[in-house]
Structures are given as structure tokens and as C-alpha cells.
Amino acid sequence: PINDGKTQKYHSEAGSSSKIFFNAIYQFFIKREVKEIKTLIITEGEFKTTKAGLHGIPAVGISGIHNSVKTTKSINQKTDKSETTNSEFLDELKSFIKKYNVKTIILLHDNDVKDNVGRPYRAAQFYSSVRNVKMACDNERVQFIYKYINENIPYKGLDDLLIASK
Numbered sequence: 001p002i003n004d005g006k007t008q009k010y011h012s013e014a015g016s017s018s019k020i021f022f023n024a025i026y027q028f029f030i031k032r033e034v035k036e037i038k039t040l041i042i043t044e045g046e047f048k049t050t051k052a053g054l055h056g057i058p059a060v061g062i063s064g065i066h067n068s069v070k071t072t073k074s075i076n077q078k079t080d081k082s083e084t085t086n087s088e089f090l091d092e093l094k095s096f097i098k099k100y101n102v103k104t105i106i107l108l109h110d111n112d113v114k115d116n117v118g119r120p121y122r123a124a125q126f127y128s129s130v131r132n133v134k135m136a137c138d139n140e141r142v143q144f145i146y147k148y149i150n151e152n153i154p155y156k157g158l159d160d161l162l163i164a165s166k
Contacts, residue, residue, distance in 0.1 A: 040059070041108050043107075045157065086139070105144055110148065
């Protein structure tokens, strides 16, 4: 399928639920009896989190930029448009944050985050994903940091950057 002028890379069936990729964090941290994870990276993709774990970086993966949170929306009476009024992490991520006393969450997007020329809808989607994770962090009283891989280097995501840094 085509989405916003480009071929859609990923697809989830309507009604399917979002899942957090915890595989790497359990493999590299929890199995080793880590009791606290002060800083947690949220990034797109399971492979990126595995590569991060191999490098000692605690990360969880999401299957899309909006898939770490659930939002509440309401109609703005002045504009008559729907807007997000609250955002909470998915239950399994919220439990993980509490259990491992996470103090800081870094939302890390790939370097194509700024590839929005002629694609205003895409830019708005990235903006709303950042806003929603920030809102969820505020609700959990966790520091929020937003980063993306520099678009001026030839590496798209965290995994590519870590492979190149060997």
C-alpha cells in the first residue's frame, strides 16, 4: 500500500493491539538480575533493541511511532476538532517503568524523521508521537528526552549507528 507518497513498510491488522518489544531488555538486563534501569530508550523496531542490548544500552522497541502509548481524545469546543487530552504508556510498559525505577525515557527516532518535504501529514504524525510520549512521561513523573539520529550521517537507525561504531 501507498501511504503519504511512499510505500508502506509495516502493516498491522485493524483491531490488533500494540506490543512492546521487551525481548532484548530481558535477555541483556533482567536475566542478569538488574534491579534498576535509570534510563530507557524507546525506539522503533525489535532488531534495534537487540543491537542496543548487545552494546549495554537498555531499550525497548515499538512497532510504530505511536505504539508505546494509548491516548484519550476529546472534541475541542472552539474548533470542533478532535484533540489528544491525555496519554498513558501501555500497561506493560507502565509496569516496567515502575518495577525498574526508570527515571528517564529517551524517545529515539530514525534519521528519516525529517524526511517530510511535501509530506505535512507525516511531520504532524511525528510531532504527535513526541507530544504523546512526553505527556505519558509527565503522567509517570519520568524525565523525557527526545532525540533522533542525525540526518547528516549515513546511518538510519540506532542499530546502523551501533554497527558502524564497532
